[in-house]
Amino acid sequence: MAIVLGPNRYGKAEVRVARVTRTTATDHELCDLDVSVSLSGDLADTHLRGDNARVVPTDTMRAVVYAFAQDRPLPAIEEFGLRLARHFVDAHASIDTARVRLLEYPWVRIAGTHGPHPHAWTRAAGVRRAGVVRGPEGVEVCSGLADVSVLKSTGSEFHGFSTDRYTTLAPTRDRILATTVRAGWRHRRDGAAPADWDASFRAARDTLLRTFAETHSLSLQQTLYTMGEAVLAEQEHLAEVRLTLPNHHHVEVDLSPFGQPNPGEVYQVTDRPYGLIEGTVRRGDAAPALADLPWE
Amino acid sequence: MAIVLGPNRYGKAEVRVARVTRTTATDHELCDLDVSVSLSGDLADTHLRGDNARVVPTDTMRAVVYAFAQDRPLPAIEEFGLRLARHFVDAHASIDTARVRLLEYPWVRIAGTHGPHPHAWTRAAGVRRAGVVRGPEGVEVCSGLADVSVLKSTGSEFHGFSTDRYTTLAPTRDRILATTVRAGWRHRRDGAAPADWDASFRAARDTLLRTFAETHSLSLQQTLYTMGEAVLAEQEHLAEVRLTLPNHHHVEVDLSPFGQPNPGEVYQVTDRPYGLIEGTVRRGDAAPALADLPWE
Amino acid sequence: MAIVLGPNRYGKAEVRVARVTRTTATDHELCDLDVSVSLSGDLADTHLRGDNARVVPTDTMRAVVYAFAQDRPLPAIEEFGLRLARHFVDAHASIDTARVRLLEYPWVRIAGTHGPHPHAWTRAAGVRRAGVVRGPEGVEVCSGLADVSVLKSTGSEFHGFSTDRYTTLAPTRDRILATTVRAGWRHRRDGAAPADWDASFRAARDTLLRTFAETHSLSLQQTLYTMGEAVLAEQEHLAEVRLTLPNHHHVEVDLSPFGQPNPGEVYQVTDRPYGLIEGTVRRGDAAPALADLPWE
Amino acid sequence: MAIVLGPNRYGKAEVRVARVTRTTATDHELCDLDVSVSLSGDLADTHLRGDNARVVPTDTMRAVVYAFAQDRPLPAIEEFGLRLARHFVDAHASIDTARVRLLEYPWVRIAGTHGPHPHAWTRAAGVRRAGVVRGPEGVEVCSGLADVSVLKSTGSEFHGFSTDRYTTLAPTRDRILATTVRAGWRHRRDGAAPADWDASFRAARDTLLRTFAETHSLSLQQTLYTMGEAVLAEQEHLAEVRLTLPNHHHVEVDLSPFGQPNPGEVYQVTDRPYGLIEGTVRRGDAAPALADLPWE
Incomplete structure (x- = not known):
């Protein structure tokens, strides 16, 4: 052929x-x-x-x-x-x-x-x-941010997950949650553009950070959804939010060999591997994004 | 909504x-x-x-x-x-x-x-x-390579392009062509997998490099197409080749202020901005790639 | 031997x-x-x-x-x-x-x-x-900062420099001055440590930035010296300041081919090559730094 | 003052x-x-x-x-x-x-x-x-290489080291030894320059790699010394070799939770922290390097 x-x-x-x-x-x-x-x-x-x-x-x-x-x-x-x-x-x-x-x-x-x-x-x-x-097919615009690192030192749990013969992770009721936010939000094609692009950006950025901080997290997926939902709830002209959230694992260091308990004080910051949570939150009636939209 | x-x-x-x-x-x-x-x-x-x-x-x-x-x-x-x-x-x-x-x-x-x-x-x-x-929808596999830098010091032209009021580029009959190849090639879902994945990889890699070297280039787009076509022509079980080729511009340095002509000898190697040529070469009868295939 | x-x-x-x-x-x-x-x-x-x-x-x-x-x-x-x-x-x-x-x-x-x-x-x-x-030979401490990018859009000149047959640079009375500050300041070994390391750091950082901003610059070397001198003048317990200042060249874009004058508005931001200015400002009576002090 | x-x-x-x-x-x-x-x-x-x-x-x-x-x-x-x-x-x-x-x-x-x-x-x-x-003070030249990654999958031990209350490392008779070589070698100022700089470079590079491969290692420090000594032994006109060898730790993965023994087969490749071994090997009669020599 x-x-x-x-x-x-x-x-x-x-x-x-x-x-x-x-x-x-x-x-x-x-x-x-x-x-x-x-x-x-x-x-x-x-x-x-x-x-x-x-x-x-x-x-x-x-x-x-x-x-x-x-x-x-x-x-x-x-x-x-x-x-x-x-x-x-x-x-x-x-x-x-x-x-x-x-x-x-x-x-x-x-x-x-x-x-x-x-x-x-x-x-x-x-x-x-x-x-x-x-x-x-038309004109489409997305706004966004990148390289915004955030960290919560409590208010994050992870338990109740699926287990199998390869599971060694212990459930936790208190962990550090840290990520570097990469977010894009798509403006509706059928609606008016925001009157003030800069004000729209600042509002979305502030909402993303505040929601990350104030959401009691049961999973990074839940935090992701809540962040996206908050942005959409505040700005009617937005159709969809995409979030890419690496999970920068912070591991409590075992200090017991040195006779020191470590009650959530000293953490090893790891580089690789890292969790990677990617998700989209959107309005149910929004048209799909144009295939060529440069979200990245 | x-x-x-x-x-x-x-x-x-x-x-x-x-x-x-x-x-x-x-x-x-x-x-x-x-x-x-x-x-x-x-x-x-x-x-x-x-x-x-x-x-x-x-x-x-x-x-x-x-x-x-x-x-x-x-x-x-x-x-x-x-x-x-x-x-x-x-x-x-x-x-x-x-x-x-x-x-x-x-x-x-x-x-x-x-x-x-x-x-x-x-x-x-x-x-x-x-x-x-x-x-x-099934199982799909792509192979590929990245971070393979190649350079030709002649055998590359660029002229006859579209001009307008913002054109200042001079046409050239002899330029350095340099890129860092990122390539992925998709295996047919309806055919047999290659008998030897390693041999298939080596053949594709060698063909990409040899074709880059031996193609007299009139544009990096033409080089891209020729490289992809050569890989498909040799391996029947491949459906599509994707190539991402940054154009690492090498600019002849003007040495005339110092009384030195520069007949294609001394080039400034630039970092940014760079051209970026992205394209796909495929068999006309190949089914489209699955949406979730991780080419990147 | x-x-x-x-x-x-x-x-x-x-x-x-x-x-x-x-x-x-x-x-x-x-x-x-x-x-x-x-x-x-x-x-x-x-x-x-x-x-x-x-x-x-x-x-x-x-x-x-x-x-x-x-x-x-x-x-x-x-x-x-x-x-x-x-x-x-x-x-x-x-x-x-x-x-x-x-x-x-x-x-x-x-x-x-x-x-x-x-x-x-x-x-x-x-x-x-x-x-x-x-x-x-004793104990020595230096403090410092890195990755602090600063830029002035006026208040910077560069002229009167040495010229020869390889000079093509034009003198300028108004240029962008941009650098990424890497600074280290050494505490006197013979004096008291600062009562508050954090306050000492903040004072030095603020002084470096403010001095960069408020110095009318005739050369990045002059700016470097003035920055270091200001830090030493404010904190008696410091012996020496080392500054490494890459000169991130911003080049006015020639828009005249498009009929647009460019009166200091649109600049190309360059990556490489860059100027690199390295210098030390010190108290005349300070003992030399210990050879092993990790300034970097 | x-x-x-x-x-x-x-x-x-x-x-x-x-x-x-x-x-x-x-x-x-x-x-x-x-x-x-x-x-x-x-x-x-x-x-x-x-x-x-x-x-x-x-x-x-x-x-x-x-x-x-x-x-x-x-x-x-x-x-x-x-x-x-x-x-x-x-x-x-x-x-x-x-x-x-x-x-x-x-x-x-x-x-x-x-x-x-x-x-x-x-x-x-x-x-x-x-x-x-x-x-x-004169003219001085050093040659060198960087970004040369090497790895041995056996022939490396590490034991008999100093222990204290903070020691948790187990001694090992067989480990992966991996590093990225950064080396500089200084030419004697009092002797003749090498007749052929390129040949001298190739000989030093080949000797560094061969010596890394063929030295049974009891510590990365020992490997470092042996590598530097081999280069000096072969080239009379060299005064000193500097080596910077990060120790890229490869950790045997504990597969026992999954019922799999792991006899030196599957290793986690770590990024940070890493060991960092820096050392110099020199001729006893060589004059010290000039302070300004750009080894880095």
């Missing part, structure tokens, strides 16, 4: 751009982004014959990211991604789908002698993310 | 296992693996109510990986993944789908005074991969 | 320990450490003949770190390092020098419904460090 | 350069380097007053690396480092010391249909290193 070209796409990944907005000569805003663009469409000619007439060079994608980064005012990353995706689909007849993935690194103002400094920052933890796809 | 649990799975990731086979007291074989298991099924209870009765602890998955790693003889990673997946689906009524992702790190014998050493090795470059899914 | 054993040491690196202090059942403190111990002394026998009678196994060092982590109250990392170093030198006649390197990962309380949560945290940016050496 | 400037240096780090030598249009050689330059001298003015008249911009160092990379023939990295160091000290009166650190990534020819391909390569494992210092 014939060998054929299957699904394909190409783009420029990890375009690093810092955008300074000079409100006055010394009073600035800073936006620090990592933008990846990926396009697909009628690209058989370059794959099969090396004919590049329909290929927009990835170098051009890089240039567009930089040129559009000068938009005034620089919008939220979701809106910036929408502008970029629209440009590529509109400007090139051979391209039917554009995917844009954006990371934003948070910076906070350094505390100066007279308050927050007007043009000096230090990096804060965590990454804000957004993904946009524009294609024949 | 009601908020509901969507797709979910959980498992143990990156179980690191070294398996020594002692042919004699001093004559050994070595296998060095990183195994990740992920299960899904009827897991609503733990998500919604923290009831873990149907949850196989990820610690148990870890134990099973180690216990099965003692199989004699230790099979190829594809077969090892099949055994693990079968175990989890068969042993637990609540689990309907098991995904296993395996990485194998290659070691070669150290050259000793009297030839290859019988029990001492050094790590070689690259990683062999396999992915297995066993679920209600 | 004879071949002989030269300087040597050995230890356990990267012991990861989380210490929970339970003020009440639900009101906790958290300390998250990475501790490395390295010992030296009369270790010729194991090197030359494989006689381990004087070797304290690195596994024992790991055990001691965990056992001592239960000290109540858990002290600042500098004091914790001093206790560990004293133990190894005192307990083992063959060991004359102990080096301890400690990293502390900062966690901040998650904002809950009713204020900062009593037992849930999220990781903040940056790492606190300490190094201790105890040997025949 | 006055605060003063202490030791300092600055440079350009991680200049990535690929050098293609075109023997014919299609028959090439490839050299892939990472070069870091660091200079010191009379640099007080820039630190204390921001006066850069004596500062050679790091951008100029980058340019020199690229310009010199065109030397024909391109020499071994040790010689390339010597040329760079000489340039900076000779060309700039304010600079008295130049340090150059070089990494070379090995590439091997891809196996083509008709033998090794003339212009296509794949990356091999490991990194070759060199360090050069040129200063008032």
Whole structure:
């Protein structure tokens, strides 16, 4: 049977751009982004014959990211991604789908002698993310975060699980629960976009953290579901939340050989292996996500 | 509208296992693996109510990986993944789908005074991969490799591409083409498995490298397609090849300010941004891949 | 001429320990450490003949770190390092020098419904460090930080530099200055230790950041010196500050091909190569650091 | 007491350069380097007053690396480092010391249909290193390697060690010994340089690996010493060998809960903590290394 070209796409990944907005000569805003663009469409000619007439060079994608980064005012990353995706689909007849993935690194103002400094920052933890796809089936946007590590030192149990001949794990009524949150939430295509992308992001982030902290956990799966549900309950325009939660195991160290009891005080922090809990919480009536949405 | 649990799975990731086979007291074989298991099924209870009765602890998955790693003889990673997946689906009524992702790190014998050493090795470059899914729709296997960096110092052109107001890239008739190959190839579900997984892997790897080297490239897309096509052409039991090829740009350094022409001799090696070419080559009559197949 | 054993040491690196202090059942403190111990002394026998009678196994060092982590109250990392170093030198006649390197990962309380949560945290940016050496020449302590990224979007110039036939850099009166601070400050051996290690650390960190922000920079070297000088000027018990400052170049993107001027708005963030400025600021009368002090 | 400037240096780090030598249009050689330059001298003015008249911009160092990379023939990295160091000290009166650190990534020819391909390569494992210092006290060169992982599955014991109340480690007569070799060897300043840097490197690398394999190990310290001694014994012009050997612990998995004995077959590969053995082997009559030699 014939060998054929299957699904394909190409783009420029990890375009690093810092955008300074000079409100006055010394009073600035800073936006620090990592933008990846990926396009697909009628690209058989370059794959099969090396004919590049329909290929927009990835170098051009890089240039567009930089040129559009000068938009005034620089919008939220979701809106910036929408502008970029629209440009590529509109400007090139051979391209039917554009995917844009954006990371934003948070910076906070350094505390100066007279308050927050007007043009000096230090990096804060965590990454804000957004993904946009524009294609024949429509336009879809997800927001999210990554690299947000959280830990609870009590209020987490794990017992009553299925056992078999390979079970050695002891049930526990009190353990450390620690994870690094990777979350994405998808905005409804049939509804209005949030009036304020930034406020929507902050609300979702704060809810995820607060819910992690305040949920008495019987399993990391339960915590995951509760976190996702809380975000959806607060923001009507969201259709679905995806969470990826590695379980960073903290093991109570056996200090009894040294004559020391260890009542939940000293823990070994392990690297590998780790549990990995992945799940989705969604509205029952939400349309499925577009296949090309860059959640990752 | 009601908020509901969507797709979910959980498992143990990156179980690191070294398996020594002692042919004699001093004559050994070595296998060095990183195994990740992920299960899904009827897991609503733990998500919604923290009831873990149907949850196989990820610690148990870890134990099973180690216990099965003692199989004699230790099979190829594809077969090892099949055994693990079968175990989890068969042993637990609540689990309907098991995904296993395996990485194998290659070691070669150290050259000793009297030839290859019988029990001492050094790590070689690259990683062999396999992915297995066993679920209600059947069983599917993919093989692959990652972290295989390749470079051609000529025999690569890029011109005739689409231009617009954001184009500044110059066409070129001679450039360095460099990438780090990530490839996966899917075995047909309707056919016989390869008689020898190891031989199949080596053939695919050698073909990918040789084809990269010997294809006169007009675009990395063309190289990608040619590489995938060559693997399918040689192995009838394969249905599809997926390739992810970052384009590691090498830029000729402008030495003219120092009075030195630079006729394709000195290149700046760049990190970011990079092109990213992703594509699939498949048989026209092959059934689509199962949604849960762990290609990555 | 004879071949002989030269300087040597050995230890356990990267012991990861989380210490929970339970003020009440639900009101906790958290300390998250990475501790490395390295010992030296009369270790010729194991090197030359494989006689381990004087070797304290690195596994024992790991055990001691965990056992001592239960000290109540858990002290600042500098004091914790001093206790560990004293133990190894005192307990083992063959060991004359102990080096301890400690990293502390900062966690901040998650904002809950009713204020900062009593037992849930999220990781903040940056790492606190300490190094201790105890040997025949005495005891010495350094404190420090790492992975603290800072950026100024104006208030930085670079011009008047030496030029030659290889110079292509243009002088600038306004550039982004960005670095990731790695700093260590050494406490005087002849003076009193700070009354409060934590307060001393916070003061030094805040001064480093504030000075970076408020110094009008003519070179990163000048900024480095000013930062170190400010720390020494405020804390009499410090002898020396070491700073390692990579210069993360931010390059104004040329948008003129697209008809856009770029007045200090859009910058390409580069990875490699980077400038690397390393320097020491010290009191003129301070004794030199002990050779074995683990600054890194 | 006055605060003063202490030791300092600055440079350009991680200049990535690929050098293609075109023997014919299609028959090439490839050299892939990472070069870091660091200079010191009379640099007080820039630190204390921001006066850069004596500062050679790091951008100029980058340019020199690229310009010199065109030397024909391109020499071994040790010689390339010597040329760079000489340039900076000779060309700039304010600079008295130049340090150059070089990494070379090995590439091997891809196996083509008709033998090794003339212009296509794949990356091999490991990194070759060199360090050069040129200063008032003379010129010194070290060679080395890094990222070379090795493993022995038998022929390694560890027992007879010192025990105390914190000892829980069991002695063993048969364990896996695994490490990632980082080695540097220093060439005598008073002797002739090796006639062939490349041959010297290959001999040292092969000896390190062969000696690791063929030494029956009673401790990793003993293995370290034996490896260093073997290199010195073979190459008269070497003064000293430094080895940094992390001990990658492989732990026999307890399979007895599953009714499986585990006679040295299945091992857990651990990440952290790890043993860390550092030592030097040297000729008794060799002058000490220059303080500024970039071994790392």
